[in-house]
Amino acid sequence: MTAKYFALLTQLGAAKLANATALGTSLNLTQMAVGDANGVLPSPDASQTKLINQKRIAPLNMLSIDPENTNQIIAEQVIPENEGGYWIREIGLFDDEGVLIAVANCPETYKPQMQEGSGRTQTVRMVLVVSNTASVTLKIDPAVVLATRKYVDQAVAEHELSRRHPDATLAGKGFTQLSSATDSDAENLAATPKAVKAAVSAATAANTNANGRVPSTRKVNGLALGADITITTITGNAATATKLATARTINGIAFDGTANITLPTPASVSYTRAESDTRYVQNVQRGAAVNPGKANEYGPNEAPAGCVLTRAWHDPSTSYGVFFTYRPLQILINGAWRTIAG
Template identity: 45%
Template sequence: MASTYFTLLTKAGQAQIANAVATGQTVEWTAMAVGDGNGNPTTPNENQTALVRERYRAQINQLTVDPDNPNYMIAELVIPTDVGGWVVYEVGVFNSAGDMVAVANFPATYKPQISEGSGRDLVVRIVILVSNSSTVTLKIDPAIVLASQKWVADNYLLRAKVAGGTTGQVLAKTDNSSENFRWVDPTAAVQVIVDAKTERQTLAASQTVVTLATLTTQAIAVYIEGVRLIESLDYTKTDATHITLARSYPAGYRVHMYQNDPTSTIADASETERGFTTLATTAEATTGTNNTHTMTPLKTKQAITASAIGIGYMLVTHETSSGVAAGASTANTFVVRVLNTVRANTITGASLLSNQITLPAGTYRIRASTPGNGVNLHNARFYNVTDAATVIIGTSENTTSLAATPSETTQTRSHVDGRITITANNVFELRHYCQEAVPTNGLGSAVSAGGSEVYSIVEIIKEA
């Protein structure tokens, strides 16, 4: 439903605020006026430059930002007792240049004069929506800002009445008459004695419901044979005079119940005692260094998983179609092994592109291997391209030499295993040295058994 009474920024007001926002300057609003609309209700129009019929204008009394909406400004005008004799239908706000920047219609309110036998201050407030309240400032003459009678009563008179007092004191009534009070220290000469009440009963076999004879269940503590029970876990309050135990106890067991129990604090749980416990954080569950906090089933599973495979895992391989060899080896030089398949990757920020693995900052366990076929001696290593340095050297391996025994070549794998820590994104390659050049399949011979041929393998576990 459309509002009956509302406020609009005039076109002059819109233009000035837009310019202030664009230039980083402010505009000054100085005055408000009310009018009687020539005796009729009015409808605000952004093209207005003046009120329909202005009756009274004065300096703005207050201009504040709505605490619940920083784009709402509240403008206030106080019309004094000796001004009136007309109905307020319209309200305008003016800047320091005299331009009307906002216009509002107002519920019909008659402002009497003293000569009519009745007089009162009239406070007129309107709410103005602006795009940026910080661009609007109030320019006032403090000598003519008015205070309503209510403001004086709520602020000045109250402060006069409650003057004095020191830090920590509070106001206390001195008698039942209105407005008679004094400052007192709430801790002085105050003593509170809490009387602990107790009730004891003897349980029968299979008994789970206990009917209280002298106590109520409010703020009750329950003990069986000296062991405090935990509410909701060991018992529940059925009503004001009944508790229901979660299980039965042997006949003859004594149940003690206390109200205002002086030892009501439940102790921390231990391996032998029930009590309160603190749940472990994910970091505590993963590192396993805390021996006092407990773990939920989910955190237990996460900790076991993290211990086994770390907090992230990546597996990349070199794969070809069935029957396609890995390629020719090059004699006496390190070559970059092909890596073209990501089998798994749960490490955020890790990726494979053009035979290069990118890893984010962290600590990693690296396990890799790559084959050599008929190349005689060969060796693999994990190479940091970013730092231009070998970070893990693989095992030294030997195969038969194609040159020496061309009809009986063998294939072996050089294994890379180690741990690295990096502080920023780094790029890595798997590199391979072969003593002899072997065409077509020196870097791995195909099995041709159907499915993919798998050659180089790099397994990465993120530990931290």
Template identity: 60%
Template sequence: MTSKYYVILTAIGAAKLANATALGAQLEITHMAIGDGGGVVPNPDATQIKLVNECYRAQLNSLSVDGNNQNQIIAEMVLPETIGGWYIRETGLYDSAGDLIAVANAPESYKPQLQEGSGRTQVVRMVLIVSSSTNVSLKIDPAVVLATRQHVEQSISALELRMKTALSDHEESRNHPDATLTNKGLIQLASGNDVFNGINNKKALTPNLLQVKGYFHSQVNKQDISQFTFSDFGRRVWVDSDSPSAFTLPDISKIGCSGQTITIWNVKDANITISVGNESNNISIPMSTVKMLTLKPTESATFIVEQNKVWHATGDGVLKHSIMFGANLAQNGWKREPSGLLTQWGSAIGSNGLSNVTFPIAFSNRPFTIIFGFREGAYPTYAQSIVLDDTATTNVGFRCRTMMATYPASNSASAYFWRAEGV
């Protein structure tokens, strides 16, 4: 059956489309016109340059390729409810130059106006068959067209897809503003060297890195294994009766920064030892460096990473190595106290009633006091006494006379103890 209603390209339209195809350009279809055909439904004529009787012309609402047929172009225009008062019998498509590109007839349909009491918004659609749809484009002013519901839904779907794609691209992108103290933004994680140098204020520090670098203490808990690792930085541990007695610190030969700490408290009833994790490492104690440190019961020590592969040890378990707490616990010995007081002791024996003693170490000044006590294997027959020669007492030693209470007085050959205090 021959189609009664159809769309054709005008001669001008066919020529323009062929030229656009040859040049690789696009034909811009911009408007649609509605006519009443002069009272009858006309037959489209390729020689037409206008409609038989145009009643209304406006910009296209949409121009799209049929999703099911790539050679079909669908043009739509929305007639507002305020437009009408005539029959729709013919339609035409115009390009941006104002030339009639395609013309069609349509089944007779009355378009009422709102003031007639039966206004409606109506969509007029033209389907144009071309050899290639790639050379046809739509150029409109969005401010002066109305949208169909289908067009709005399709536009929203397309917009949602674009937004999802843009959001995904945004999430994967690194092109974001930097975070500041007052504004959110993209921020980079800090490295150990950043923490050590302490001059970067644009990078973030994670709790794990903070603990690894030893800048805070985690909870106090018991140490059950003998080998400490970098994950123990920042910990404070105690060593109990069922804990090991010998411990090894992490190897800090290749560590890039300093300040990390491990604190150990010995609550065993026996000594424990803490050794370096590599022979190239050392433990710095007052006046010396060692490879191993011994903690007696109740003593504690904090080990701090320094430069040059060195642990710095501090705490009450290290005080015994300090010059303020130095001591030589021998028969003739000495000890220091934090106040600066130096106490020395020893034993001696006189020769012909005279005894010269040299202190184990020199006092800074003459000692404050020197006290004595005789040593006897049996109860003495006579009373004995020791007289200090004040003129021969200096910071390095003293001289005294040992005597027996005979008549007349005689020299004593008994041994004696002495104790001196000073600074």
């Protein structure tokens, strides 16, 4: 299938490129032009010296060798949103002497103006295949460059991957390396949250330890606590005493430290086991079963006071045949079982 859209060197462009290759000089590509070809999609012609109907010519925004094909030169021009009002069907590439070096056609696209109610930045690209890219000067005037989104994204990505950044110092900002060390004297490292946390924990522990210590201004037996002390003299009877100088009483019983004492148990607050058995419940059991029958069509709905409901069943021979069984509770006190009444 024959290509519908393509670019080619003009006869003048091919001659200039061949001459530059032979003489070891350079061909300086500097400008790109666009046109509408008078409303008809053109077919590029090597004999062209200008576009059919040129609408705009301006310096290139980018000129580079295709990184994936070293025989291809990529030329780009960015048309800002405040320019337009015409169709783009033809593209021309010019050198620094104004000679049309290459010509191309492209899919028809309309470049609107802002006053028309719509505007956009239009990027026009021409990919040119040459035999010797070394003969083409890849130089752009930075004063006229308007970067494309793709170019900016690529430049940012390359910058992120590079290490061409200054290191931070005490005199200037820059990149710095993180460190979790808490015992370093380095001035070119930055502390991580882990290091800060460890330092704060150590300081808090030291402060807590200091708060719990006896101040060094205190004295023991007249000796300051600034260092270990040894007590060599004990005055009074502290070394030889075997009893309290003044007896004290515990629950009304005298105590001077010379003998053990036994505190009596008040009779009003304690009982022997035999006494407890005559006063308190020793065990609980259920008494004999009682079947009261049906008191009404639903039967009794609760057991009498002092009794527990132990069974309920249905009599299939009656429409409402619900029967119950309950047992009285019995308690064991002083060796005898007693039935709870009420």
